[in-house]
Amino acid sequence: MNLPRTLWQLARHLILLATAFVVLVPFIWMVSLSLKPPGEIFQSSFNLLPQTWFAAENYAKAFTSAPLARYLVNGVVVCSSILTLQITICAPAAYALAKIDFRGRDLFFDVVLVCLLIPHQVLALPLFILSYRLGLIDTYTVLILPFAVSPFGIFLFRQFFKRIPDDLVYAARLDGLSEFSIVWRLMLPMSGPAVVAFAIFSVVSHWNDLFWPLIVVHSDRLMPPALGVMAFRNEQAGNDYGPLMAAATIVVAPLVLAFLIAQRWFVEGFAGGSIK
Amino acid sequence: MSMDMRSLLDAEALTRQAHRHSERWAELDGLGLLGPSLFLLLVLFVMPTFGVFAIAMTNWHFGSKSLAFVGLDNFVALYADRTFRASLWNTAFYVVMVVPTSVVLGLLIALVIESGKRFRAVYRTLHFLPFMATLSAMAIAWEALLHPTIGLVNQTLMTIGLPTANWLRDPATALPALAIIGIWQNLGFSMVMILAGLKSIPEALYDAAAVDGADAWFSRLGLVTLPMLGPVFMFVSIVMALRAFEAFDTVQILTQGGPGTSSQVLLYTLYTESFLYMRTGYGAAVTVVFFLIVAGLTLLQARTMDRRIHYS
Numbered sequence: 001m002n003l004p005r006t007l008w009q010l011a012r013h014l015i016l017l018a019t020a021f022v023v024l025v026p027f028i029w030m031v032s033l034s035l036k037p038p039g040e041i042f043q044s045s046f047n048l049l050p051q052t053w054f055a056a057e058n059y060a061k062a063f064t065s066a067p068l069a070r071y072l073v074n075g076v077v078v079c080s081s082i083l084t085l086q087i088t089i090c091a092p093a094a095y096a097l098a099k100i101d102f103r104g105r106d107l108f109f110d111v112v113l114v115c116l117l118i119p120h121q122v123l124a125l126p127l128f129i130l131s132y133r134l135g136l137i138d139t140y141t142v143l144i145l146p147f148a149v150s151p152f153g154i155f156l157f158r159q160f161f162k163r164i165p166d167d168l169v170y171a172a173r174l175d176g177l178s179e180f181s182i183v184w185r186l187m188l189p190m191s192g193p194a195v196v197a198f199a200i201f202s203v204v205s206h207w208n209d210l211f212w213p214l215i216v217v218h219s220d221r222l223m224p225p226a227l228g229v230m231a232f233r234n235e236q237a238g239n240d241y242g243p244l245m246a247a248a249t250i251v252v253a254p255l256v257l258a259f260l261i262a263q264r265w266f267v268e269g270f271a272g273g274s275i276k
Numbered sequence: 277m278s279m280d281m282r283s284l285l286d287a288e289a290l291t292r293q294a295h296r297h298s299e300r301w302a303e304l305d306g307l308g309l310l311g312p313s314l315f316l317l318l319v320l321f322v323m324p325t326f327g328v329f330a331i332a333m334t335n336w337h338f339g340s341k342s343l344a345f346v347g348l349d350n351f352v353a354l355y356a357d358r359t360f361r362a363s364l365w366n367t368a369f370y371v372v373m374v375v376p377t378s379v380v381l382g383l384l385i386a387l388v389i390e391s392g393k394r395f396r397a398v399y400r401t402l403h404f405l406p407f408m409a410t411l412s413a414m415a416i417a418w419e420a421l422l423h424p425t426i427g428l429v430n431q432t433l434m435t436i437g438l439p440t441a442n443w444l445r446d447p448a449t450a451l452p453a454l455a456i457i458g459i460w461q462n463l464g465f466s467m468v469m470i471l472a473g474l475k476s477i478p479e480a481l482y483d484a485a486a487v488d489g490a491d492a493w494f495s496r497l498g499l500v501t502l503p504m505l506g507p508v509f510m511f512v513s514i515v516m517a518l519r520a521f522e523a524f525d526t527v528q529i530l531t532q533g534g535p536g537t538s539s540q541v542l543l544y545t546l547y548t549e550s551f552l553y554m555r556t557g558y559g560a561a562v563t564v565v566f567f568l569i570v571a572g573l574t575l576l577q578a579r580t581m582d583r584r585i586h587y588s
Contacts, residue, residue: 008391008392009392009394012388012391012392013392013394013395015388016385016388016389016395016399019385019403020399020402020403023402023403023405023406023460023463023464024402024405025421025428026406026414026417026418026421026460027405027409027414027417029417029420029421029428030414030416030417030420033420041426042426043426046428046431089312089313089316090313092308092309092310092312092313093309093310093312093313093314095309096309096310097310100309102307108310108314111314111317111318111322112317114322115317115321115322116574117571117574117575118321118325118567118571119522119566119567119570119571119574121522121524121543121546121563121566122324122325122328122563122566122567122570123320123321123324123325123328124546124550124551124563125324125328125331125550125551125556125559125560125563126323126324126325126327126328126331127320127324128550128551129327129338129556130324145320146320148316148320149312149313149316149317149320149321151317151321154313179308179309180308180309183309204408207410208409208410208411208412210411210412210524210525210528211524211525211543211547214528214547215547215551225410225413226410226411226412226413226525227412229410229412229413229416230412230416230528230529233416233529241420244416245416245417245420247413248413248414248416248417249413251410251412251413252409252410252413252414255408255409255410256405256408256409259401259404259405259408260401263397263400263401263404264397266404266408267400267401267404267468270407270465270468
């Protein structure tokens with residue numbers, strides 16, 4: 001009875017290590033190539049680690065032959081602006097939906113639900129035309145503004161706000177807090193997990209987004225990471241593998257590191273995010 | 277005691293007062309709180325969606341001064357358009373390759389992870405990693421991996437004596453290669469959702485099954501685990517299908533729909549028609565088709581979610 005159990009536990013580790021290895025191969029290969037000189041990359045025998053370390057050269061070239069640092073800064077600017085706007089705009093609406101009884105509330109919630117059905121790729125064409133008319137093509141604004149409101153954010157915050165007891169809201173009103181201060185000082189602080197989950201969901205989506213930036217941004221100085229690394233590859237014609245893999249590693253690294261540090265939050269954020 | 281009673285009554289009176297306050301100001305507050313969201317939802321979501329349907333009934337080329345109402349002509353043209361038909365077929369094929377594989381593999385890995393206690397979080401993290409990683413960058417890593425001569429895939433195949441291919445340049449293998457990348461990316465997500473489903477199965481059901489004599493792992497799987505996961509499978513499959521329908525980054529970076537139209541998918545056609553060829557009216561018609569498919573799936577997803585909540 002005990003022996004099969006022990007055997008299975010051993011087999012469990014072997015199976016999972018094998019599948020994990022297969023899943024990780026693209027990462028390992030990418031990092032491995034980013035450490036090698038061109039001669040070794042085009043060699044037919046495979047070594048995980050380089051014989052001559054070329055990491056410094058490859059990474060330096062990635063940062064100098066393309067504005068890689070600029071791409072990363074753009075990613076930070078765009079993602080943080082989008083997240084700030086989304087929380088500022090969605091949280092009060094979610095509070096109104098959760099805690100205030102006003103005429104038209106159900107209608108507004110229906111609008112939110114309908115908007116949840118609309119994928120962003122559908123909005124790309126009309127929003128592109130609108131941005132063009134407003135002269136916003138190739139600006140930070142056009143990367144940020146279309147995402148200022150998130151129906152998913154309103155939906156998620158509303159769910160969390162509903163669980164906060166009404167009495168707390170009444171007490172806060174009696175203390176003279178305005179409706180907006182109730183949102184900032186009561187609702188959001190009491191919905192920590194929702195805010196974290198939404199923040200992860202939002203930042204990951206926009207750091208990784210290629211579709212919208214590809215449509216509205218053409219100049220290097222505005223490209224977010226996902227688009228920047230593609231532009232870098234196209235300019236290099238995909239031949240200079242070392243620096244290219246170094247650039248890809250740099251673009252992937254921030255989210256992967258954040259994920260490894262706070263993996264529980266990420267997994268829960270996305271398991272929750274899947275209700276979108 | 278009576279002090280407590282009094283303060284309780286006071287509190288009640290105050291609460292009533294707060295209620296009245298909320299009724300009186302509700303409309304105004306509601307509007308102030310909702311205003312920005314409502315405005316932005318209308319401008320950024322609702323109106324553009326109506327706009328797409330309207331543009332789809334014109335022959336507008338972006339940049340041209342004139343346009344005419346053409347009714348459903350664009351949709352009739354789509355029906356006859358070989359590239360569009362290819363993209364529909366390829367998308368369907370891609371979905372059929374990605375969805376069952378990522379759900380089944382996600383289930384198997386989830387079951388193996390849950391069959392023991394040690395290193396659960398580590399294994400979950402490692403398998404979930406591709407889902408987080410920037411796909412456009414990882415596509416570049418995959419390109420190196422699939423490189424015909426120096427790529428690890430062909431080198432490995434050669435070593436063990438299997439036939440190699442120029443995966444991304446051969447019409448027979450381009451779409452399957454993209455599907456493998458799609459499976460690789462989404463597998464961890466389906467695993468995580470199935471793990472959540474496994475955790476929500478009440479322990480009592482396993483006890484009951486054991487009383488009925490089903491205590492072997494395999495019979496518990498067949499009698500309790502899989503039936504209880506039924507709604508979860510439905511939900512996970514739809515989420516995977518939605519993600520498969522939205523495949524774009526790998527196509528854009530690795531194959532651009534080629535060779536020929538062998539890896540042309542719906543969203544890539546939407547992109548090329550709307551933003552490369554600037555056939556705005558036609559692109560809008562493709563967008564309408566894409567919208568109907570995705571919105572239909574999302575509605576289906578919402579319904580399975582209602583059911584899941586109902587059961588639990």
